[in-house]
Each structure stands twice: as C-alpha cells, then as structure tokens.
Amino acid sequence: MTKQNWIGVAGGVVMVALVAWWFGLFGGGVDPVVAAIEAQRDEMFRSGQPPTEAQRDAFRQQMQSLTDAQRHQLFDRGRGFMQQRMQQEFTNFFALSPAEQRKKLDAQVNQIIAMRKSGQGDSRGPGGRGDRFANMSQAQRDEHRKRRLDMIDPKSRAQMAEYRQMLNERLQARGQAPMEGPGFPMGFGRPPGRG
Numbered sequence: 001m002t003k004q005n006w007i008g009v010a011g012g013v014v015m016v017a018l019v020a021w022w023f024g025l026f027g028g029g030v031d032p033v034v035a036a037i038e039a040q041r042d043e044m045f046r047s048g049q050p051p052t053e054a055q056r057d058a059f060r061q062q063m064q065s066l067t068d069a070q071r072h073q074l075f076d077r078g079r080g081f082m083q084q085r086m087q088q089e090f091t092n093f094f095a096l097s098p099a100e101q102r103k104k105l106d107a108q109v110n111q112i113i114a115m116r117k118s119g120q121g122d123s124r125g126p127g128g129r130g131d132r133f134a135n136m137s138q139a140q141r142d143e144h145r146k147r148r149l150d151m152i153d154p155k156s157r158a159q160m161a162e163y164r165q166m167l168n169e170r171l172q173a174r175g176q177a178p179m180e181g182p183g184f185p186m187g188f189g190r191p192p193g194r195g
Helices: 003-022 032-046 053-064 068-095 098-118 138-150 154-173
Strands: none
Touching: 032 053, 032 068, 068 098, 068 154, 098 154
C-alpha cells in the first residue's frame, strides 16, 4: 500500500469514528446523576411490589433536582422500561375477574378522591396539567401528545382507553367528575391497580 492509500484509509477511519461519536455510538454518554436515578428506579421496582410512599417521595425529590437535559435523558432512556411496566400492569388488570377489576378501580378512585381533596390531583394551570404545557401553543401540545401516542403500541392504547372509560364510570358512580385531558389513564402517572 502506498503512503497515499494509508492516509486515505486513516482519514476514513477517523471520519467513521467522528460520525459514530456524533451519534452517541461510543456509549458512556450517560450523565452520572441520571445513572444514579435509574439505579434507584430499578431498585424500587425490582421486588414487583408498588413502591412505598417514602420511596416515591425520595424519587420525586431527585427528579426535581435534575436539569432539563438530565430529565430528557432520563425519560428517553427510561421510555422502554416504563412502557414494559405499563403494558404488564394493563395485562395483569385485564386478566382479573370483573369483581377484582372493580376492586382495583375502586382503590384507584379512592386515591383520586383523596388527591383531589388534598389539592394534589387533577391540577390544571394555563397550559393544562399543572404548568407542564404552560409555555406551549395548542399546536405544540397536540404534537407532543401525538408523539407520545405514536410511541405506544395499538394494544396498549386500546387498553388505556378501556381502562380510562372504566375508571370514569366508577368515578361518576361515586358522584365524582370524570378524568379529563390527555393524561395517562388517570392523569397521575400510576398504572392500573397501583396503590
């Protein structure tokens, strides 16, 4: 091989390495704070039991201390984990007998009523749920919702819709307003039967 060929090969290798680095293919790009929170999340769910209130509070506090970039990285990296958990929760819920489903729904309704009474649940600010969408236009909010739905497989979307309808029927039977808006089935980020 001539010197000119070696230079061309070396240049090609450097170019491939730069492109791989640009697309994050070398790994190691996980923020250490994000990695620590992921480890905490994994530990919370390892037992298969719902996290305790103390665990949820500690996790919430850590989430509040994240920068926007860290929060985005955590959500992007955790999307598959959360979708798997959500799908498993729905599968478990819909495998229950109608009486057991009703019991789980009633437990969720009790949580919703308690949250509403304490002022924690179903809060709405200028942009919808709290202030999460406050700085977005309606078109941006719609696009955000569409992207979220596109990430969820059709079976899960159908189960979410059915669960939400069942939950709203139980809320109305208890004299409560139904859940509104685009939030995860009950708007509080908890899968069915949690609690």
